[in-house]
Structures are given as C-alpha cells and as structure tokens.
Amino acid sequence: MSLKIKLLGVRGSLPTPHTKKERRTFAVELLSKYLDSSDKDIDSFIDSLSHPFLYGLGGNTMCALVKTNETTLLIDGGTGIRNYIDDAMSGPLGRGKGELHIFMTHFHWDHIMGLPFFSPIYIPGNKIHFYAVQPELEDVIKQVFRRPYFPVDFKTLRSSIVFHQVEARKPFKIGDLTVTPYMLDHPDACYGPKITDSRGKTYSHAVDHEAIRMTAKELDEDLPFFQGVDLMLFDAQYSVSEAAEKINWGHSSALKGLKLAEREKIKKIVFAHHDPMHTDMMVQETAEESYVQFQNIVGKDKEVDWELAVEGREFIL
Ligand SMILES: [Zn+2]
Ligand SMILES: [Zn+2]
Numbered sequence: 001m002s003l004k005i006k007l008l009g010v011r012g013s014l015p016t017p018h019t020k021k022e023r024r025t026f027a028v029e030l031l032s033k034y035l036d037s038s039d040k041d042i043d044s045f046i047d048s049l050s051h052p053f054l055y056g057l058g059g060n061t062m063c064a065l066v067k068t069n070e071t072t073l074l075i076d077g078g079t080g081i082r083n084y085i086d087d088a089m090s091g092p093l094g095r096g097k098g099e100l101h102i103f104m105t106h107f108h109w110d111h112i113m114g115l116p117f118f119s120p121i122y123i124p125g126n127k128i129h130f131y132a133v134q135p136e137l138e139d140v141i142k143q144v145f146r147r148p149y150f151p152v153d154f155k156t157l158r159s160s161i162v163f164h165q166v167e168a169r170k171p172f173k174i175g176d177l178t179v180t181p182y183m184l185d186h187p188d189a190c191y192g193p194k195i196t197d198s199r200g201k202t203y204s205h206a207v208d209h210e211a212i213r214m215t216a217k218e219l220d221e222d223l224p225f226f227q228g229v230d231l232m233l234f235d236a237q238y239s240v241s242e243a244a245e246k247i248n249w250g251h252s253s254a255l256k257g258l259k260l261a262e263r264e265k266i267k268k269i270v271f272a273h274h275d276p277m278h279t280d281m282m283v284q285e286t287a288e289e290s291y292v293q294f295q296n297i298v299g300k301d302k303e304v305d306w307e308l309a310v311e312g313r314e315f316i317l
Contacts, residue, residue, distance in 0.1 A: 001068070001069065001197075001198070001199060002068070002069075002316050002317065003066070003067075003068055003195075003197040003199075003201045003203065003316070003317040004065070004066070004067045004068070004314060004315070004316050004317075005064060005065070005066055005067075005203050005231060005233075005314070005315045005317070006064065006065040006067070006312070006313070006314045006315075007058075007064055007080075007233070007270075007272070007309050007310065007311060007312065007313045007314075008060065008063040008064060008065055008074075008080035008081060008083040008084055008311065008312075009058065009060035009061045009062050009063040009064075009078045009079055009080015009081070009083065009114070009311060010057060010058050010060075010062070010080070010272045010273070010274060010309035010310065010311050011057070011058060011059050011060060011061050011062070011078075011110075011273070011274050011276060011311075012061065012062065012110060012207075012208075012235075012237045012251065012272075012273035012274060012275060012276065013061070013110050013237075013273075013275070013276050014061070014110065014276040015059055015060055015061055015079045015113075015276075016059040016274075016276040017059050018056060018059065018280075019279075022056075022279055022280070025281075026056075029053075030049075033045075033049070051310055051312070051313070052280070052284075052308065052310050055310070055311070055312065056280045056311075057274055057280045057283060057308060057309070057310050057311065058080075058310060058311020058312065059311075060078060060079040060080035060082065060083065060114075060311055061078030061079045061080060061110035061111070061113065061114070062075075062076045062078040062080060062110055062111050062207055062208075062272070062273065063075065063076050063077060063078045063079075063080030063081045063083070063084070063114060064076070064080075064205065064233065065084055066177070066195055066203060068175070068176055068177065068197055068198075070175045070176045071101070071174055071175030071176055071177050072099075072100055072101065073100075073101045073102070073103060073174055073177060073179075073195070074100065074101070074102045074103070075102075075103050075105065075193060075205050076102075076103075076104060076105055076111040076112075077102060077104070077111060077112050077113075077114045077115035077118065078110050078111050078112070078113060078114050079113055079114040079117075080114065080311065081114035081115065081117070081118050082114055082117060082118075083311065083312065084118075085117075085118065085119055085120075088100070088118075088119075088120050089119060089120065093120040093123065093126055094120070094123070095123075095125075096123045096124050096125025096126055096159075097125055097126070098120060098126045098127070099126070099127045099128075099129070100120065100126070100127070100128050100129070101129045101131065101174045101175075102128065102129065102130050102131070103131045103132070103179065103181075103193050104130060104131065104132040104134075104137060104141075105132075105184070105190050105191055105192060105193070105205070105207065105208060106132075106134065106186065106188055106189060106190035106191070106208060107134070107136070107140045107188075108188065108208070111208070112140070112141075112144055115141070115144050115145075116144060116145060116150045116152070120159065121157055121159050121161070122152075122157060122158055122159065123158060123159055124158040124159065125159070125160075126159035126160070127159065127160045127161075127162065128159050128160070128161050128162070129161075129162045129163075129164060129174075130161065130162070130163050130164065131164045131165075131166050131172075131174075131179070132164075132165065132166070132191070133165070133166055133167065133168050133181050133189070133191045134165075134189050134191075135165055137163050137165060138163040141154070141161075141163070142154040145157060166179075166181060167181075168181050168182065168183055168191060169181070169182060169183075169221055169222070176197060176198045177195050177196065177197060178195070178196045178197075179193050179194070179195050179196075180193065180194045180196075180224075180225075181193050181194075182194060182204075182222045182224070182225035183222050184206060184207075184208060184209040184210075185209055185210040185211060185212040185213060185250070186208045186209060186210065186250040187248060187249070187250045188250075190208045190209070190250070192204060192205045192206045192207065192209065192225065193205050194224070194225050194229065197317070201230050201317040202228075202229040202230050202231075202317075203229065203230065203231045203232075203233075203317065204225055204226065204229040204231070204232045204233070204266075205232075205233050206225070206226075206232055206233065206234045206235060206257075207233055207234070207235045207272055207273050208235055208250055208251070208273065209234070209235045209250075209251070209252055210235070210243075210248070210249070210250050210251055210252050211235075211252040211256040211257070211260065214256065214259070214260070216263075223264075226260055226264040226266060227264050227265070228264065228265050228266070228267075229264075229266050229267070230267045230268065230317050231267065231268050231269075231270065231315055231317060232257075232261065232266045232268070232269045232270070233270050233272050233309060234252070234254075234257035234260075234261075234269050234270065234271055234272065235251050235252045235257075235271075235272065235273045236252060236253055236254040236256075236257055236271035236272065236273065236274075236286075236287065236290075237251035237252065237253075237273045237274065237275045238251055238252070238253050238275065239253060239286045239289075239290075240253050240255050240290065240293065242275075243256075251273060253290065254271050254286065254287045254290035254291070254306070255290045255293055255294055257269050257271060257306075258290060258291065258294040258304050258306065259294065259297075259298070261304045261305075261306065262294075262298060262302050262304050266304075267305065268305045268306070268307075268315075269304060269305070269306045270306070270307055270308070270309050270313075270315075271287055271306065271307075271308050271309060272308075272309035273309075274308075274309070283308060284308060287306070287308055291304075291306065
C-alpha cells in the first residue's frame with residue numbers, strides 16, 4: 001500500500017518551452033561538465049546528472065497524478081496531462097475499460113488546456129469522472145470541446161463522462177481516497193484538494209493560492225488543509241518582491257509557504273506554478289534566497305523540508 005503523487009506539469013499560467021538562451025547555457029554547462037568528468041562513458045555520465053539539471057523544471061502547465069493500487073486521480077488538466085497519456089493508454093484506459101477521476105481546482109486556461117488532447121476521453125467504454133466545487137463545472141468542460149476553440153464537440157466524445165459537484169470542506173470518497181476541497185486565495189473561485197489514503201497519509205494541493213490568509217485565525221475552517229500534512233504542493237510563482245507588487249493576482253511566494261510549513265508542521269513542501277517569465281535558474285535562486293530569508297526571520301534552528309517542483313518527479317507516501 002502506498003500513495004504516489006507524480007507531478008505531470010508544474011509551470012504556471014502558460015506552457016513554457018526553454019528559450020534559445022536557456023538551451024545554449026545548458027549546452028555549454030553540459031559540455032563543460034563532460035570535459036571535466038573522469039567518466040567518459042556518455043550513458044553513465046548522463047545518469048550521474050541530477051534530474052533538474054538534465055531536464056529542467058519542466059514547461060507544461062499544472063497537472064498532478066495521485067495514485068494508489070485501487071484509485072487513479074488527476075488534479076487539473078493543464079498541458080502536463082500529456083505526460084500521463086502513455087501510461088494511461090498502456091493500461092485499461094487504452095482498452096476502453098478504465099475509470100479515471102479528475103478533480104478540477106478551477107478553470108483558468110493553464111488548468112484546462114490539456115484536456116482536449118487527453119486521448120482516453122475519446123475511447124468508448126472508459127468512464128471519466130470530473131469533480132469540482134464550482135457549479136459551472138459541467139458547462140465549462142463542455143465549452144472546452146467546442147468549435148471554434150476545438151474541432152471535436154463534447155457530444156461526440158465516446159467515453160462516458162460523469163460530473164460531480166462537491167462541497168467545500170466536506171470530505172467525499174474516490175475509491176480508497178478521501179478528498180476534502182478547501183478554499184484557496186485566488187481571483188476566481190479555486191479549491192485545493194486535501195487527499196488522505198486509508199492509512200491516513202495526506203497530500204494537500206495549494207496551487208493557484210496567494211496565501212492572503214496566513215494566520216490560523218484568518219484561515220479558520222480552511223486551516224486543516226495545512227495542518228500536519230505529509231506533502232504539500234504550494235504556489236510559489238513569485239519572488240517576495242514580485243508578490244508584494246502583484247496583490248490579488250492569485251499567486252504566492254516560497255517564503256509564505258515556508259512560514260506555513262514551519263508553523264503547521266507540514267512534513268514536506270514542494271514549490272510549484274513556476275512563473276513562465278522565470279528561467280529555471282531564476283526559480284532555483286529565488287527559492288534558495290527565500291529559505292535564507294525564512295531562517296533569518298524565524299531562526300537558523302528552524303528547518304523545513306522543501307524542494308522545487310520538477311516535471312516528472314514522483315513522491316511515495
Ligand atoms: Zn494556474
Ligand atoms: Zn488560476
């Protein structure tokens with residue numbers, strides 16, 4: 001029994017391929033490392049490199065996979081959903097015998113634009129469940145599959161699609177998972193799922209969250225979303241100074257996440273929704289600076305287990 005969380009897309013707002021400049025910098029660093037390396041076997045040299053160095057943080061927009069032996073749940077349908085297609089098509093979803101659950105936090109473009117390209121939705125026999133707190137769930141998903149935005153109309157999709165409107169702060173079951181949606185601070189209504197498996201392991205998804213409410217009192221009935229969770233994905237789109245300028249844009253900084261993680265005893269926090277205007281290097285430097293800043297504020301003895309979200313990264317709880 002395990003709870004697997006796989007990050008399929010971690011970029012915010014817009015899919016972000018590497019720029020020419022980033023590719024060049026990478027090529028120069030890669031060749032320099034190789035020339036400096038005593039290991040001249042290319043495959044083993046490549047294997048020795050870290051995932052973020054070799055592949056970057058990833059340019060696809062938000063999508064996460066949450067999986068147990070029994071249940072498969074996706075959170076959102078950004079372009080990262082394409083990273084799940086091969087796995088999905090090699091299993092029951094490829095044979096029209098699959099059942100898949102998709103929880104939608106909200107409907108901004110970066111969270112829906114992969115859905116029309118998700119092949120299992122076209123295969124007869126598959127059952128796809130969509131969940132959201134927002135009552136417009138069904139309307140929005142139907143609009144995604146509509147001309148002139150997309151040539152295939154929702155009515156012609158051949159899988160069986162079921163819409164579930166769920167309630168904020170009210171737990172519901174998806175297979176062996178218990179899912180509780182909590183309100184996030186975002187310009188349009190947005191709910192992050194807290195997901196608990198049958199052993200009590202918890203994953204909280206706080207992406208597209210500005211964290212305007214920080215104190216326990218402000219968070220009030222949304223506080224359990226943060227308390228003692230095993231793994232939290234947290235919106236850290238901006239540096240501290242950008243976040244101060246972009247009030248009500250709906251995104252947060254690593255510093256806020258670190259403070260919440262320390263206070264609420266979050267076991268591991270992972271920073272995601274990387275800004276499309278930030279290079280991977282900038283994202284890395286901003287997060288490292290935020291940790292120094294955090295320790296300057298709360299004390300060097302306070303440690304938080306954190307890392308940057310990287311497309312393809314898996315966590316097993
Ligand atoms: Zn977003
Ligand atoms: Zn959003």
